Amino acid sequence: MQNLRINLVKRPNIKITADIFETVSEETKELGENQFLVEQTHMSLDPAMRGWMEPDTTSYIPPVNLGDAMRSSGVGKVVESNNDDFPVGTQVAGMFGWQQYIVCDAKMAKAVPAEIPAEAILSVLALPGITAYQGLYNVIEPKSGETIAISGAAGSVGSLVGQLSKIEGLRVIGFAGSDEKCAWLKEIGFDEAINYHSENLDEIVSAAAPDGIDCYFENTGGAVQHAVYNNMNAFGRIAVCGMIGDYNTDKPSAGPNWINIIRKRLKIQGFTMPDHQAEWPAMAMKMGGHLMQGKIQYRTHILDGLESAIEGINLLFSGGNNGKLIVKL
Amino acid sequence: MQNLRINLVKRPNIKITADIFETVSEETKELGENQFLVEQTHMSLDPAMRGWMEPDTTSYIPPVNLGDAMRSSGVGKVVESNNDDFPVGTQVAGMFGWQQYIVCDAKMAKAVPAEIPAEAILSVLALPGITAYQGLYNVIEPKSGETIAISGAAGSVGSLVGQLSKIEGLRVIGFAGSDEKCAWLKEIGFDEAINYHSENLDEIVSAAAPDGIDCYFENTGGAVQHAVYNNMNAFGRIAVCGMIGDYNTDKPSAGPNWINIIRKRLKIQGFTMPDHQAEWPAMAMKMGGHLMQGKIQYRTHILDGLESAIEGINLLFSGGNNGKLIVKL
Numbered sequence: 001m002q003n004l005r006i007n008l009v010k011r012p013n014i015k016i017t018a019d020i021f022e023t024v025s026e027e028t029k030e031l032g033e034n035q036f037l038v039e040q041t042h043m044s045l046d047p048a049m050r051g052w053m054e055p056d057t058t059s060y061i062p063p064v065n066l067g068d069a070m071r072s073s074g075v076g077k078v079v080e081s082n083n084d085d086f087p088v089g090t091q092v093a094g095m096f097g098w099q100q101y102i103v104c105d106a107k108m109a110k111a112v113p114a115e116i117p118a119e120a121i122l123s124v125l126a127l128p129g130i131t132a133y134q135g136l137y138n139v140i141e142p143k144s145g146e147t148i149a150i151s152g153a154a155g156s157v158g159s160l161v162g163q164l165s166k167i168e169g170l171r172v173i174g175f176a177g178s179d180e181k182c183a184w185l186k187e188i189g190f191d192e193a194i195n196y197h198s199e200n201l202d203e204i205v206s207a208a209a210p211d212g213i214d215c216y217f218e219n220t221g222g223a224v225q226h227a228v229y230n231n232m233n234a235f236g237r238i239a240v241c242g243m244i245g246d247y248n249t250d251k252p253s254a255g256p257n258w259i260n261i262i263r264k265r266l267k268i269q270g271f272t273m274p275d276h277q278a279e280w281p282a283m284a285m286k287m288g289g290h291l292m293q294g295k296i297q298y299r300t301h302i303l304d305g306l307e308s309a310i311e312g313i314n315l316l317f318s319g320g321n322n323g324k325l326i327v328k329l
Numbered sequence: 330m331q332n333l334r335i336n337l338v339k340r341p342n343i344k345i346t347a348d349i350f351e352t353v354s355e356e357t358k359e360l361g362e363n364q365f366l367v368e369q370t371h372m373s374l375d376p377a378m379r380g381w382m383e384p385d386t387t388s389y390i391p392p393v394n395l396g397d398a399m400r401s402s403g404v405g406k407v408v409e410s411n412n413d414d415f416p417v418g419t420q421v422a423g424m425f426g427w428q429q430y431i432v433c434d435a436k437m438a439k440a441v442p443a444e445i446p447a448e449a450i451l452s453v454l455a456l457p458g459i460t461a462y463q464g465l466y467n468v469i470e471p472k473s474g475e476t477i478a479i480s481g482a483a484g485s486v487g488s489l490v491g492q493l494s495k496i497e498g499l500r501v502i503g504f505a506g507s508d509e510k511c512a513w514l515k516e517i518g519f520d521e522a523i524n525y526h527s528e529n530l531d532e533i534v535s536a537a538a539p540d541g542i543d544c545y546f547e548n549t550g551g552a553v554q555h556a557v558y559n560n561m562n563a564f565g566r567i568a569v570c571g572m573i574g575d576y577n578t579d580k581p582s583a584g585p586n587w588i589n590i591i592r593k594r595l596k597i598q599g600f601t602m603p604d605h606q607a608e609w610p611a612m613a614m615k616m617g618g619h620l621m622q623g624k625i626q627y628r629t630h631i632l633d634g635l636e637s638a639i640e641g642i643n644l645l646f647s648g649g650n651n652g653k654l655i656v657k658l
Binding site for chain 2: 051056058059060218221225234240241242243246247252253254255256257258259260261262263264265266267268269270271272275
């Protein structure tokens with residue numbers, strides 16, 4: 001089988017540009033014992049991928065080696081198999097990378113029911129789900145009646161956090177980068193949706209959270225971070241999941257002064273999805289249940305063809321995507 | 330009995346100046362049922378008092394009302410009593426404020442054994458002890474073999490945190506503002522003591538912590554904060570106790586960017602002593618034990634007479650005190 005693969009061949013110089021990738025065509029390897037061949041059908045593009053391109057070896061996950069396929073999660077179908085647990089036709093999810101065909105063993109792929117659309121897996125049950133679940137339940141520990149603020153709220157993680165928070169009885173304030181995204185947030189049940197490009201963001205936040213903010217799910221950094229931080233209540237909890245506003249810059253923005261961390265006894269905690277793979281089953285049960293009952297909405301932004309990933313990934317950093325960014329192969 | 334009392338009569342305009350206080354002389358009130366009169370002998374001056382002077386009602390403790398005695402903790406002796414639990418001669422500790430005589434009921438004072446010097450109570454067993462104990466054991470949760478960094482390490486809280494950390498088997502790096510203070514830190518067992526006025530602080534910190542920093546006890550903010558933050562290890566814990574470098578300024582310094590909170594999965598948590606009064610007995614047992622076994626050293630900087638507090642408190646912010654700052658009445 002002929003495999004098309006996109007390798008990372010250079011580290012990005014701040015912005016992601018086409019010249020850091022190389023598309024190669026190669027023969028797929030013969031299947032060994034217990035191996036099976038996956039044809040990837042849907043590939044996820046996520047903000048965290050920007051960090052994986054960096055040479056920083058002290059981060060939570062090793063960098064993508066130059067010359068290797070760019071790392072990504074995806075969904076596919078088994079098309080050849082030497083493994084009885086993964087017969088031909090099985091729908092599988094895994095970290096398949098930017099390529100069409102992947103020779104897998106059992107550790108590299110997870111079978112998922114064929115009835116669940118690939119889009120739902122990548123938007124709700126895979127990375128976004130485990131990330132939202134971990135940050136909300138294990139870091140923030142939300143209590144009914146509290147107020148939560150969410151930056152990057154129209155993103156795949158943010159929109160899940162908001163909907164889970166509504167289910168838990170919180171007042172939910174979302175921040176997004178366009179009026180269209182804000183309208184969608186209201187549609188899926190957010191109490192308040194604020195365009196972060198607004199002037200006087202501090203005042204808008206104070207007005208939207210007259211009783212202050214107890215919980216903050218941070219996906220972006222920037223002006224929202226400061227406006228929310230200034231309105232935190234005593235014993236507030238902040239889960240730091242992403243800083244998308246600072247990934248593509250050589251001058252990361254300054255954080256807030258720490259005096260309020262003392263005065264308000266705040267807890268600010270970072271977390272990353274790969275540390276919490278063990279919670280996948282609990283998350284999938286909870287999310288799957290909500291999804292089937294129609295309590296969780298998602299929307300997707302579909303790109304067409306493997307090579308659309310190269311330019312398409314930048315939509316995440318310009319805010320140009322409306323929904324979970326997925327490449328359909 | 331004639332009482333001399335220093336009231337807070339104005340909010341400070343950034344720096345603490347003599348004109349925000351007023352010294353008054355007044356007759357002490359008659360003792361009611363179960364009340365007793367305390368003559369304060371030793372009064373503690375602490376950095377947190379700067380915050381208590383602010384009108385900010387959202388902080389962890391209400392502001393000192395204008396016209397009231399400045400709030401402070403102290404030690405004294407019962408000199409008149411209508412309460413059998415507090416006979417004349419009992420040594421007591423409490424939030425007595427800037428005054429000589431205090432009419433107390435049982436809630437306002439705690440009896441402490443007469444054998445413990447007042448200096449040891451104020452330096453180890455009272456505010457500094459509960460603060461060090463809470464931040465180290467409940468926020469940081471230190472593990473033997475880890476490395477801890479402590480800013481304001483020669484202060485009353487910092488020096489206790491460092492000595493407790495040595496007892497727990499950690500490598501201890503302290504930051505202080507003079508070579509003399511650094512020499513004292515080495516004397517009491519710190520592994521490394523760094524003068525934070527040094528040039529190339531980042532490089533000095535990297536060299537002092539070749540395996541990175543797991544725990545940070547923050548008392549000051551400023552350049553130390555950034556140098557330590559940049560050297561934190563994955564899953565590092567930061568207890569934010571004080572930001573003394575920023576209390577006396579109208580331009581609080583910027584905090585570090587939050588990207589490392591994600592990459593390193595850091596936990597940054599603020600805490601304040603009054604939230605943890607319930608842990609006093611556990612702390613007193615532990616600290617008292619260490620103190621009696623000579624495992625904990627302290628040193629005091631004694632000022633003479635009630636009114637010396639007015640100028641003396643500024644030593645805390647200039648770093649001019651060498652040891653726990655105490656006013657002897």
